[in-house]
Amino acid sequence: MYIPPGFNTVTPYYFVEDAESFVSFLVHGLGGEETCRTVRGDGCIQNAQVKLGTSTVMVSEATERYPAMAAAFYLYVSDADAAMKRALECGASLEMEVGDMPYGDRQGGVRDKHGNIWWISQRTVEEPYTP
Missing domain, CATH: 3.30.720.110 (Signal recognition particle alu RNA binding heterodimer, srp9/1)
Known part of the structure:
Protein backbone atom coordinates (compact mmCIF):
# COMPACT_ATOMS: atom_id res chain seq x y z
CA MET A 1 0.00 0.00 0.00
CA TYR A 2 1.34 3.41 -0.95
CA ILE A 3 0.44 6.46 1.15
CA PRO A 4 1.67 9.82 -0.18
CA PRO A 5 4.26 11.66 1.92
CA GLY A 6 2.70 13.79 4.66
CA PHE A 7 -0.45 11.64 4.83
CA ASN A 8 -1.32 8.92 7.34
CA THR A 9 -3.54 5.86 7.11
CA VAL A 10 -6.45 8.03 8.31
CA THR A 11 -6.58 11.61 7.04
CA PRO A 12 -9.16 14.07 8.42
CA TYR A 13 -11.27 15.69 5.69
CA TYR A 14 -13.26 18.79 6.66
CA PHE A 15 -16.37 20.04 4.92
CA VAL A 16 -16.97 23.56 6.22
CA GLU A 17 -18.80 26.77 5.42
CA ASP A 18 -16.25 29.44 4.44
CA ALA A 19 -13.41 27.02 3.75
CA GLU A 20 -11.13 29.96 2.98
CA SER A 21 -11.29 31.22 6.57
CA PHE A 22 -10.90 27.67 7.93
CA VAL A 23 -7.71 27.14 5.93
CA SER A 24 -6.48 30.50 7.24
CA PHE A 25 -7.17 29.32 10.82
CA LEU A 26 -5.30 26.06 10.23
CA VAL A 27 -2.30 27.99 8.89
CA HIS A 28 -2.23 31.05 11.14
CA GLY A 29 -4.03 29.75 14.23
CA LEU A 30 -2.55 26.26 14.41
CA GLY A 31 0.76 26.72 12.61
CA GLY A 32 -0.07 24.66 9.52
CA GLU A 33 1.31 24.96 6.01
CA GLU A 34 -0.96 24.89 2.98
CA THR A 35 0.59 22.50 0.46
CA CYS A 36 -2.04 22.15 -2.27
CA ARG A 37 -5.27 23.80 -3.43
CA THR A 38 -7.83 23.26 -6.18
CA VAL A 39 -10.74 25.64 -6.71
CA ARG A 40 -14.22 25.00 -8.11
CA GLY A 41 -15.69 27.04 -10.96
CA ASP A 42 -17.51 29.26 -8.43
CA GLY A 43 -14.18 30.20 -6.80
CA CYS A 44 -14.72 28.13 -3.64
CA ILE A 45 -12.16 25.65 -2.38
CA GLN A 46 -12.73 22.22 -3.87
CA ASN A 47 -9.78 20.71 -1.99
CA ALA A 48 -7.04 22.29 0.08
CA GLN A 49 -4.36 20.31 1.84
CA VAL A 50 -2.74 21.66 4.99
CA LYS A 51 0.17 20.05 6.77
CA LEU A 52 -0.08 20.20 10.57
CA GLY A 53 3.15 18.82 12.01
CA THR A 54 3.50 15.28 10.65
CA SER A 55 -0.10 15.05 9.37
CA THR A 56 -1.96 16.42 6.40
CA VAL A 57 -5.65 17.37 6.54
CA MET A 58 -7.95 18.17 3.64
CA VAL A 59 -10.60 20.89 3.43
CA SER A 60 -13.52 21.50 1.06
CA GLU A 61 -16.26 24.10 0.97
CA ALA A 62 -19.47 22.48 2.19
CA THR A 63 -22.18 21.77 -0.37
CA GLU A 64 -25.73 20.48 -0.25
CA ARG A 65 -24.44 16.97 -0.89
CA TYR A 66 -21.59 17.31 1.63
CA PRO A 67 -22.83 19.65 4.39
CA ALA A 68 -20.63 21.20 7.05
CA MET A 69 -19.89 18.95 10.01
Missing part, protein backbone atom coordinates in the same frame (compact mmCIF):
# COMPACT_ATOMS: atom_id res chain seq x y z
CA ALA A 70 -17.83 19.52 13.13
CA ALA A 71 -15.49 17.12 14.92
CA ALA A 72 -12.91 17.05 17.71
CA PHE A 73 -9.16 16.64 17.27
CA TYR A 74 -6.16 16.01 19.49
CA LEU A 75 -3.24 18.10 18.21
CA TYR A 76 0.29 17.60 19.52
CA VAL A 77 2.47 20.71 19.55
CA SER A 78 5.89 21.56 20.96
CA ASP A 79 4.56 24.40 23.17
CA ALA A 80 0.92 24.14 24.29
CA ASP A 81 0.84 27.61 25.86
CA ALA A 82 2.13 29.35 22.72
CA ALA A 83 -0.11 27.28 20.44
CA MET A 84 -3.17 28.05 22.57
CA LYS A 85 -2.37 31.78 22.52
CA ARG A 86 -2.00 31.75 18.72
CA ALA A 87 -5.29 29.84 18.23
CA LEU A 88 -7.19 32.28 20.47
CA GLU A 89 -5.65 35.27 18.66
CA CYS A 90 -6.94 33.80 15.39
CA GLY A 91 -10.55 33.64 16.55
CA ALA A 92 -10.92 30.38 18.46
CA SER A 93 -12.89 30.38 21.71
CA LEU A 94 -11.61 28.86 24.93
CA GLU A 95 -12.88 25.40 25.91
CA MET A 96 -10.31 24.64 28.61
CA GLU A 97 -7.29 26.53 29.97
CA VAL A 98 -3.88 24.94 29.42
CA GLY A 99 -2.82 22.82 32.37
CA ASP A 100 -0.76 19.79 33.32
CA MET A 101 -2.74 16.57 33.02
CA PRO A 102 -2.18 13.41 35.08
CA TYR A 103 -1.52 11.40 31.91
CA GLY A 104 1.64 13.33 30.98
CA ASP A 105 0.32 16.04 28.66
CA ARG A 106 0.14 19.78 29.09
CA GLN A 107 -3.17 20.48 27.43
CA GLY A 108 -5.87 23.03 26.75
CA GLY A 109 -8.80 23.23 24.39
CA VAL A 110 -10.31 25.65 21.89
CA ARG A 111 -13.29 25.65 19.56
CA ASP A 112 -12.78 27.16 16.12
CA LYS A 113 -15.53 29.27 14.55
CA HIS A 114 -16.54 26.25 12.43
CA GLY A 115 -17.46 24.29 15.57
CA ASN A 116 -14.45 21.96 15.72
CA ILE A 117 -12.82 21.32 19.09
CA TRP A 118 -9.03 21.20 19.22
CA TRP A 119 -7.32 19.63 22.24
CA ILE A 120 -3.91 21.29 22.02
CA SER A 121 -1.42 19.06 23.78
CA GLN A 122 2.26 19.04 24.59
CA ARG A 123 3.68 15.73 25.80
CA THR A 124 5.70 16.38 28.98
CA VAL A 125 7.08 12.85 29.44
CA GLU A 126 8.71 10.53 26.95
CA GLU A 127 6.65 7.46 27.72
CA PRO A 128 3.39 5.93 26.49
CA TYR A 129 0.07 6.65 28.13
CA THR A 130 -0.64 4.47 31.16
CA PRO A 131 -4.00 3.98 32.86
Whole structure:
Protein backbone atom coordinates (compact mmCIF):
# COMPACT_ATOMS: atom_id res chain seq x y z
CA MET A 1 0.00 0.00 0.00
CA TYR A 2 1.34 3.41 -0.95
CA ILE A 3 0.44 6.46 1.15
CA PRO A 4 1.67 9.82 -0.18
CA PRO A 5 4.26 11.66 1.92
CA GLY A 6 2.70 13.79 4.66
CA PHE A 7 -0.45 11.64 4.83
CA ASN A 8 -1.32 8.92 7.34
CA THR A 9 -3.54 5.86 7.11
CA VAL A 10 -6.45 8.03 8.31
CA THR A 11 -6.58 11.61 7.04
CA PRO A 12 -9.16 14.07 8.42
CA TYR A 13 -11.27 15.69 5.69
CA TYR A 14 -13.26 18.79 6.66
CA PHE A 15 -16.37 20.04 4.92
CA VAL A 16 -16.97 23.56 6.22
CA GLU A 17 -18.80 26.77 5.42
CA ASP A 18 -16.25 29.44 4.44
CA ALA A 19 -13.41 27.02 3.75
CA GLU A 20 -11.13 29.96 2.98
CA SER A 21 -11.29 31.22 6.57
CA PHE A 22 -10.90 27.67 7.93
CA VAL A 23 -7.71 27.14 5.93
CA SER A 24 -6.48 30.50 7.24
CA PHE A 25 -7.17 29.32 10.82
CA LEU A 26 -5.30 26.06 10.23
CA VAL A 27 -2.30 27.99 8.89
CA HIS A 28 -2.23 31.05 11.14
CA GLY A 29 -4.03 29.75 14.23
CA LEU A 30 -2.55 26.26 14.41
CA GLY A 31 0.76 26.72 12.61
CA GLY A 32 -0.07 24.66 9.52
CA GLU A 33 1.31 24.96 6.01
CA GLU A 34 -0.96 24.89 2.98
CA THR A 35 0.59 22.50 0.46
CA CYS A 36 -2.04 22.15 -2.27
CA ARG A 37 -5.27 23.80 -3.43
CA THR A 38 -7.83 23.26 -6.18
CA VAL A 39 -10.74 25.64 -6.71
CA ARG A 40 -14.22 25.00 -8.11
CA GLY A 41 -15.69 27.04 -10.96
CA ASP A 42 -17.51 29.26 -8.43
CA GLY A 43 -14.18 30.20 -6.80
CA CYS A 44 -14.72 28.13 -3.64
CA ILE A 45 -12.16 25.65 -2.38
CA GLN A 46 -12.73 22.22 -3.87
CA ASN A 47 -9.78 20.71 -1.99
CA ALA A 48 -7.04 22.29 0.08
CA GLN A 49 -4.36 20.31 1.84
CA VAL A 50 -2.74 21.66 4.99
CA LYS A 51 0.17 20.05 6.77
CA LEU A 52 -0.08 20.20 10.57
CA GLY A 53 3.15 18.82 12.01
CA THR A 54 3.50 15.28 10.65
CA SER A 55 -0.10 15.05 9.37
CA THR A 56 -1.96 16.42 6.40
CA VAL A 57 -5.65 17.37 6.54
CA MET A 58 -7.95 18.17 3.64
CA VAL A 59 -10.60 20.89 3.43
CA SER A 60 -13.52 21.50 1.06
CA GLU A 61 -16.26 24.10 0.97
CA ALA A 62 -19.47 22.48 2.19
CA THR A 63 -22.18 21.77 -0.37
CA GLU A 64 -25.73 20.48 -0.25
CA ARG A 65 -24.44 16.97 -0.89
CA TYR A 66 -21.59 17.31 1.63
CA PRO A 67 -22.83 19.65 4.39
CA ALA A 68 -20.63 21.20 7.05
CA MET A 69 -19.89 18.95 10.01
CA ALA A 70 -17.83 19.52 13.13
CA ALA A 71 -15.49 17.12 14.92
CA ALA A 72 -12.91 17.05 17.71
CA PHE A 73 -9.16 16.64 17.27
CA TYR A 74 -6.16 16.01 19.49
CA LEU A 75 -3.24 18.10 18.21
CA TYR A 76 0.29 17.60 19.52
CA VAL A 77 2.47 20.71 19.55
CA SER A 78 5.89 21.56 20.96
CA ASP A 79 4.56 24.40 23.17
CA ALA A 80 0.92 24.14 24.29
CA ASP A 81 0.84 27.61 25.86
CA ALA A 82 2.13 29.35 22.72
CA ALA A 83 -0.11 27.28 20.44
CA MET A 84 -3.17 28.05 22.57
CA LYS A 85 -2.37 31.78 22.52
CA ARG A 86 -2.00 31.75 18.72
CA ALA A 87 -5.29 29.84 18.23
CA LEU A 88 -7.19 32.28 20.47
CA GLU A 89 -5.65 35.27 18.66
CA CYS A 90 -6.94 33.80 15.39
CA GLY A 91 -10.55 33.64 16.55
CA ALA A 92 -10.92 30.38 18.46
CA SER A 93 -12.89 30.38 21.71
CA LEU A 94 -11.61 28.86 24.93
CA GLU A 95 -12.88 25.40 25.91
CA MET A 96 -10.31 24.64 28.61
CA GLU A 97 -7.29 26.53 29.97
CA VAL A 98 -3.88 24.94 29.42
CA GLY A 99 -2.82 22.82 32.37
CA ASP A 100 -0.76 19.79 33.32
CA MET A 101 -2.74 16.57 33.02
CA PRO A 102 -2.18 13.41 35.08
CA TYR A 103 -1.52 11.40 31.91
CA GLY A 104 1.64 13.33 30.98
CA ASP A 105 0.32 16.04 28.66
CA ARG A 106 0.14 19.78 29.09
CA GLN A 107 -3.17 20.48 27.43
CA GLY A 108 -5.87 23.03 26.75
CA GLY A 109 -8.80 23.23 24.39
CA VAL A 110 -10.31 25.65 21.89
CA ARG A 111 -13.29 25.65 19.56
CA ASP A 112 -12.78 27.16 16.12
CA LYS A 113 -15.53 29.27 14.55
CA HIS A 114 -16.54 26.25 12.43
CA GLY A 115 -17.46 24.29 15.57
CA ASN A 116 -14.45 21.96 15.72
CA ILE A 117 -12.82 21.32 19.09
CA TRP A 118 -9.03 21.20 19.22
CA TRP A 119 -7.32 19.63 22.24
CA ILE A 120 -3.91 21.29 22.02
CA SER A 121 -1.42 19.06 23.78
CA GLN A 122 2.26 19.04 24.59
CA ARG A 123 3.68 15.73 25.80
CA THR A 124 5.70 16.38 28.98
CA VAL A 125 7.08 12.85 29.44
CA GLU A 126 8.71 10.53 26.95
CA GLU A 127 6.65 7.46 27.72
CA PRO A 128 3.39 5.93 26.49
CA TYR A 129 0.07 6.65 28.13
CA THR A 130 -0.64 4.47 31.16
CA PRO A 131 -4.00 3.98 32.86
